Amino acid sequence: MRIPLLAGNWKMYKTVAEAVEFVRRLKEALSGVRGVEVAVCPPFTALYAVARELAGSNIALGAQNMYWVEEGAYTGEVSPVMLKEIGCRYVILGHSERRQYFGENDENVNAKVKAALKHGLVPIVCVGERLEEREAGHTEEVIAGQVRRSLAGLSGTELAGLVVAYEPVWAIGTGRTALPEDAQQVNAFIRHLLAGMGGREAARQVRIQYGGSVKPENAAELLGQPDIDGALVGGASLKVDSFAAIVRAALRG
Numbered sequence: 001m002r003i004p005l006l007a008g009n010w011k012m013y014k015t016v017a018e019a020v021e022f023v024r025r026l027k028e029a030l031s032g033v034r035g036v037e038v039a040v041c042p043p044f045t046a047l048y049a050v051a052r053e054l055a056g057s058n059i060a061l062g063a064q065n066m067y068w069v070e071e072g073a074y075t076g077e078v079s080p081v082m083l084k085e086i087g088c089r090y091v092i093l094g095h096s097e098r099r100q101y102f103g104e105n106d107e108n109v110n111a112k113v114k115a116a117l118k119h120g121l122v123p124i125v126c127v128g129e130r131l132e133e134r135e136a137g138h139t140e141e142v143i144a145g146q147v148r149r150s151l152a153g154l155s156g157t158e159l160a161g162l163v164v165a166y167e168p169v170w171a172i173g174t175g176r177t178a179l180p181e182d183a184q185q186v187n188a189f190i191r192h193l194l195a196g197m198g199g200r201e202a203a204r205q206v207r208i209q210y211g212g213s214v215k216p217e218n219a220a221e222l223l224g225q226p227d228i229d230g231a232l233v234g235g236a237s238l239k240v241d242s243f244a245a246i247v248r249a250a251l252r253g
C-alpha cells in the first residue's frame with residue numbers, strides 16, 4: 001500500500017557533466033522498473049540540467065536543502081519557489097550533516113517543512129540519534145524530540161504526504177548499518193509517534209525510510225521490514241550499478 005521511495009542523496013559529489021551522464025545511464029538501468037519510486041538529489045548546480053535529462057522518465061528529482069522564504073536578500077540560499085520551478089518533487093530537510101556542520105535545528109527544519117509543503121514539494125525529513133545517545137539508551141527520546149519539533153503544527157493530511165528518513169548518525173558513511181530489526185523498531189516507533197500527532201490514517205500512509213550505509217548487500221533485508229518504506233542512500237547512490245541494485249532489492253524486499 002505504501003510505495004517504497006529509493007532516494008539517492010549525492011551530497012557534494014558530481015559536476016554537472018557527471019550528473020547528466022549518470023542519470024542518462026540510470027534511466028536505462030531502471031527503464032522497466034515498476035512498483036517503487038526512485039529519486040535523485042544532486043547538488044544545486046546540477047539540478048536544472050538533471051531535470052531536463054529526467055523529463056518524461058520514471059525518476060523524480062529532489063534537492064538536498066532549501067531556505068523557507070520565497071525570495072529576498074538571503075545570500076547563498078535557494079527558495080522553495082526556485083526548486084519547484086525547475087521540477088523538483090522532493091527536498092531533503094534536516095539531514096544530520098546540515099545539523100552538524102551548518103547549525104540547523106528542529107525549529108529551522110520545521111519552518112522549512114512548512115514552506116516546502118506550501119509550495120507543493122514533498123519534504124524528506126531526516127531524524128536520527130548519535131552514537132553516544134544510542135549507547136546511553138536515549139534513542140527513542142532523541143527521535144521523539146526531533147519528530148515532534150520538526151513536524152510541529154502539521155495537519156494529519158500534511159503528515160500523511162511527507163517522508164521521514166530515519167538515519168542513525170553513527171551509520172552514515174561509516175559502513176556500519178543498523179541491524180534490520182533495530183531499524184524496524186525505530187521506524188515503527190516513529191509511525192507510532194506520528195499516529196499520536198496526526199491520527200492513525202496519517203501514520204498508515206506516511207513513508208518512513210531508513211538511511212545509513214545502505215548497500216546492495218544489505219538492502220533487501222532492510223527494505224523487507226514492515227515499517228521501512230524505502231531508503232535514503234548516500235555513497236551507494238553515486239554509482240549506477242549499486243543504486244540500481246538497491247532499487248531492485250526494494251522490489252524483492
Ligand SMILES: O=C[C@H](O)COP(=O)(O)O
Pocket residue numbers: 009095167171172173174175211212213214232233234235236
Ligand atoms: O542521506 C544519506 C545518508 O546520509 C546515508 O549516507 P551513506 O549511505 O553514505 O551512509
